[in-house]
Amino acid sequence: MSTVHIRQATYNYQVLRPIVFEMLGSGEGPTIDIGTRVLIKPNFLAPAAPDQAVTTHPLIVKAATEFALEKGARVQISDSPAMGSFSKLWKKGGYEEVLKGLDVTVSPFEKTIAVDVGEPFGSIDIAKDAMEADVVINLAKLKTHTQMMLTLGVKNLFGCIVGLKKPEWHMRTGVDRQMFGRLIVSIFEAVGPAYTIMDGILAMEGQGPGKSGTPRELGLLMGGKNAHAVDHVVCLQVGLDPDTLETQRSARALGVYDGSVHINGDLNILDDFQFPELGSLTMGPEFLGRFMRKFVIQQPVPDNKACKLCGECWKYCPAQAISYTDRGITINTDTCIRCYCCIEVCPHAAIRAKKPLAGSVLTWLTKKR
Structure with missing residues (x-):
C-alpha cells in the first residue's frame, strides 16, 4: 500500500521547505548519496508568472533542489x-531569481534515446537525461486539462517527450483518449520517478492547463513514492472519481497500480472544483490535426497487390483502424495510432x-534550416 502525504502549505519558504524535506526524507523518499545524479522534473508547460498557476512554483523546485544538494547529489533541472x-x-x-547561486545544471531536454515501452507503442524516443538519471524527482502541478481532465503526477512525465514529438504523439493517438492515457502511463513507467510532489498550493481549475485556466488557492502540497497513488488522492481531493481519469484506468488495466492507498494527513474533499469541458486530443484546431495525421506524419500504407486478406492485421490492430473488402484493406488515418503492429504481424x-x-517535404525543409 502506497502512502500519500497531504500537508497545508503556502509559498512562504520557511513553511514550504520543511514540508518538502519531510516528504523527500520519509521512509518512501528517494535514496540519494554523494554523487547521485538527480534529475528534477517540474511542470514547465510554458513561460508564465508563478501567480498564473501554469508551472510548478519556483520555491518548490528550490526546496527539492536543496534537499538533493544537501545529500551530495549532482542535480539537474530539466x-x-x-x-x-x-x-x-x-x-x-x-526560477532564475529563486535558484540563483545553487550548484545545479539547468537545461531543456534535447537528446533522446529509444525506449521500448511495451505494446502497442513499442520503441519511443524519451529524453536521454531522464532515462540516465539515478533518481528522478517529479514536481507536478495540480491543474485541469481540456484533453485529459487533469494533468497531475503521471502526465507530468509526458514532458520527457522532447519538442515536436509531443504534438506528433497527440496526433498519432488521435481521438482515442483511452489509448493516449495508456501511452502516458507507459512513458511514466519507463522513466520511473522515485518520488512525486504535487503543487496544489495555487492550483488551476476550469479550462487548463494553460493560461485559459483559472488559478485557485487550495493551500495543499501532496507527495508520495507512487505517483499513481498521488493522482488518486488528488482526484478524491477535488471531488472526482479516480476511475474517470484515463491515466488511473490505464494504470489499473496495465497492472501497475491496484488502487490501494494510505493517506497521511487530512483529506478535505471539495464540492465546487471546476472541471474543463473536454475537447479533441489533437493539439491546435481539430481540422489541422486531421490534416497532419492524413498528409504529414508517417503512417502504415497497405500494398493490396501483395495482401492475401489473411486477417492478421485487422485482428491485431489495437485501435481497430483497419477495414477490408475483397479488394484489399484500408487504414483509417484518424484512428490509427501508428503503433505499426500491423507491419509486424503481416x-x-x-x-x-x-x-x-x-511530410517528406516538411522534414526536408526543417533539416535545411
Whole structure:
C-alpha cells in the first residue's frame, strides 16, 4: 500500500521547505548519496508568472533542489516546454531569481534515446537525461486539462517527450483518449520517478492547463513514492472519481497500480472544483490535426497487390483502424495510432511505413534550416 502525504502549505519558504524535506526524507523518499545524479522534473508547460498557476512554483523546485544538494547529489533541472523557449520560461517563471547561486545544471531536454515501452507503442524516443538519471524527482502541478481532465503526477512525465514529438504523439493517438492515457502511463513507467510532489498550493481549475485556466488557492502540497497513488488522492481531493481519469484506468488495466492507498494527513474533499469541458486530443484546431495525421506524419500504407486478406492485421490492430473488402484493406488515418503492429504481424510484407509527400517535404525543409 502506497502512502500519500497531504500537508497545508503556502509559498512562504520557511513553511514550504520543511514540508518538502519531510516528504523527500520519509521512509518512501528517494535514496540519494554523494554523487547521485538527480534529475528534477517540474511542470514547465510554458513561460508564465508563478501567480498564473501554469508551472510548478519556483520555491518548490528550490526546496527539492536543496534537499538533493544537501545529500551530495549532482542535480539537474530539466523539462521540454510545450510552448515558448526554456530560457524565457526560466526567467519569467521566477526560477532564475529563486535558484540563483545553487550548484545545479539547468537545461531543456534535447537528446533522446529509444525506449521500448511495451505494446502497442513499442520503441519511443524519451529524453536521454531522464532515462540516465539515478533518481528522478517529479514536481507536478495540480491543474485541469481540456484533453485529459487533469494533468497531475503521471502526465507530468509526458514532458520527457522532447519538442515536436509531443504534438506528433497527440496526433498519432488521435481521438482515442483511452489509448493516449495508456501511452502516458507507459512513458511514466519507463522513466520511473522515485518520488512525486504535487503543487496544489495555487492550483488551476476550469479550462487548463494553460493560461485559459483559472488559478485557485487550495493551500495543499501532496507527495508520495507512487505517483499513481498521488493522482488518486488528488482526484478524491477535488471531488472526482479516480476511475474517470484515463491515466488511473490505464494504470489499473496495465497492472501497475491496484488502487490501494494510505493517506497521511487530512483529506478535505471539495464540492465546487471546476472541471474543463473536454475537447479533441489533437493539439491546435481539430481540422489541422486531421490534416497532419492524413498528409504529414508517417503512417502504415497497405500494398493490396501483395495482401492475401489473411486477417492478421485487422485482428491485431489495437485501435481497430483497419477495414477490408475483397479488394484489399484500408487504414483509417484518424484512428490509427501508428503503433505499426500491423507491419509486424503481416506474414506477407504487405504493409509498410511511409511518410506522405507533404511530410517528406516538411522534414526536408526543417533539416535545411
